[in-house]
Amino acid sequence: MKTFNAEIISQGEEVITGQIVDTNAAWLSERLTRLGFQITRHITVGDRLDDLITTFVEVTKRADVCICTGGLGPTSDDLTSQAVATAFNRPLHEDKIALQKIQQYFTQRQKTMAVINRKQALMPEGARRLDNHWGTAPGFVLRENDCQLFCVPGVPYEMRQLFEHQIEPLLIVDYEQQASQLVTIRTV
Structure with a gap:
């Protein structure tokens, strides 16, 4: 049975400068490993469009699956x-x-949606939306260069919910493989 490889991209200036600790990559690595994927790289990229473009092109040429966290917010540095x-x-x-879902999110909280939040509804042509029931930024998935590329919010709780409820079921169907079990042996 073929082993599929996966790469994780963590996006954001706050991650690359160490202002926040990237717990997303560690959590995703553990979950993907349990599904039988071989994790080949963790990549951290700042808020620079050219660097992100290059990274996406390179990763989709190598990996069977890539999960990118972050950069889906409404601000100018979410790229x-x-x-x-x-x-x-x-x-x-x-x-x-x-x-509509972003607008509903604000309406349910009796808040007015800022115009900049419309940016979160922008998706690349051909991408499939991943609904985010826990925040405003939806994720998306598309296939490029034989790589299934998932882009999800960087907020850990939202990322985990999207993974558990939408990404993991897709991966189980699309990449039928032998699941792995992690065993930690501690010695004294």
Whole structure:
């Protein structure tokens, strides 16, 4: 049975400068390993469009699966969707259902949605939306260069919920393989 490889991209200036500890990569590595994937790389990239574009192109040429965390927020330094769209010549489009869900998120909390939050509904052409029931930024998945690329929010709770409820079930169906079990042996 073939072993599939996976890479994890952590995106954000706050991660690369050490302002926050990247717990997402460790958590994802453990979960993907349990599913039978061989983790080949963890990559951390700051908020620079050219670096992100290069990283996405390189990773999709090597990996069977890649999960990118972060960069899906509403601010100017959230560049994941734009980088993926540019890297693979896929125009960005506004996902109407994603926009409705973002608006509902604010309405349910009796808050007004800021105009900048519309950016979170932008997805590369051909991407499948991953609904985020725990925050405003939806994720997305697309296939490029035989790599299944998942992009999810960097907020750990949101990322974990998206993985458990949407990504993991897809991976189990798409990559039928021998699950691994991690065993830790401690000696004194």
